[in-house]
Amino acid sequence: MKVAVFGIIPFSDLIKEGFKNLGHEISNVNPDLIFSNDPTGYQDAAFLKAQYPKVHLILNILDIPWHFPNIEKQFQVLIQRFMVKADNITTISHKVKKDLAKLFEKKIHEKIQVIYNPTKDVYYDKKIKKNNMFLYVGRAADPIKRFSLVQDSLKNISGGENLKVCGTEDPGFGKYLGHVSDKDLNELYNSSKYILLPSRAEGIGLSMIEAMICGSLPIACSDNETAKEFLPEDFICDPNSQDIVKKINELEKNYDKKRELAFTYGKKYKDQFNKISIAKNILK
Numbered sequence: 001m002k003v004a005v006f007g008i009i010p011f012s013d014l015i016k017e018g019f020k021n022l023g024h025e026i027s028n029v030n031p032d033l034i035f036s037n038d039p040t041g042y043q044d045a046a047f048l049k050a051q052y053p054k055v056h057l058i059l060n061i062l063d064i065p066w067h068f069p070n071i072e073k074q075f076q077v078l079i080q081r082f083m084v085k086a087d088n089i090t091t092i093s094h095k096v097k098k099d100l101a102k103l104f105e106k107k108i109h110e111k112i113q114v115i116y117n118p119t120k121d122v123y124y125d126k127k128i129k130k131n132n133m134f135l136y137v138g139r140a141a142d143p144i145k146r147f148s149l150v151q152d153s154l155k156n157i158s159g160g161e162n163l164k165v166c167g168t169e170d171p172g173f174g175k176y177l178g179h180v181s182d183k184d185l186n187e188l189y190n191s192s193k194y195i196l197l198p199s200r201a202e203g204i205g206l207s208m209i210e211a212m213i214c215g216s217l218p219i220a221c222s223d224n225e226t227a228k229e230f231l232p233e234d235f236i237c238d239p240n241s242q243d244i245v246k247k248i249n250e251l252e253k254n255y256d257k258k259r260e261l262a263f264t265y266g267k268k269y270k271d272q273f274n275k276i277s278i279a280k281n282i283l284k
Helices: 011-021 039-051 071-081 094-100 147-154 182-191 206-213 225-230 241-253 255-272 275-283
Strands: 002-006 033-036 056-061 088-091 132-137 163-166 175-178 192-197 217-221
Touching: 002 011, 002 039, 011 275, 033 039, 033 275, 039 056, 039 071, 088 094, 094 225, 132 147, 132 182, 147 241, 163 182, 182 192, 182 206, 192 206, 192 241, 206 217, 206 225, 206 255, 217 241, 217 255, 241 255
Parallel strands: 002 033, 033 056, 056 088, 132 163, 132 192, 163 175, 192 217
Antiparallel strands: none
16 A cells, blocks of 8 residues: 655654555555644645545644634634545544544544554663653643743752753753654663653643653643543642652652553553554554
């Protein structure tokens, strides 16, 4: 089968790799399936659909950033310009599907399928020692990520200065590593005891999934619906610095036991979120 894949890197590249591993060809010439993982690829996907009108087109939705101004109007433009041309609409979590009920007619919303985004090729490496206390992965300057909660919490805990931050933005707190390679990210996950994800909302929050695959403990907040979709209650606390500190102290006392819990979830997610499984789900 020939598959055309569009969207933001790294997810589009991982999905392409998944299709290749299944024996399919990535091609924009006379494809059998067109898939766009996010709005950055919708225009190219719709253009290709216009060239090959009988080819199945799937448009995927990563998130609804409600904190953006006029987001509902912006989304209606996407619906009118592109999504009406799609044969299927998918999204990456049940939380996002729930959000989409506010934007789509009921008969369309009921047909939206949930297909997770793939994790990076991270894995547990028993040779890597836990020599770092805290890790933050993501866009630290985005207000919805609430990095200020990380800062306020770690100022009030022993070892709080041992924070590593990787991503596109330097928050001015902790050891900023910039954008790191997948190999380095895998080592960071394996070497860190805790991954902090205090976001108010996430489309999926892959860092918490990748953390558990590598045997680290994610800490997320109770007002993040996606966290409640994927994490056990053991790793969720109220969205304030006092409760985050309390949660860290609780987990420290039972770290080995809680790490086994993380491994249990991580093993399941390693299969569920890998690029081959995602490619299979798209084909279904």
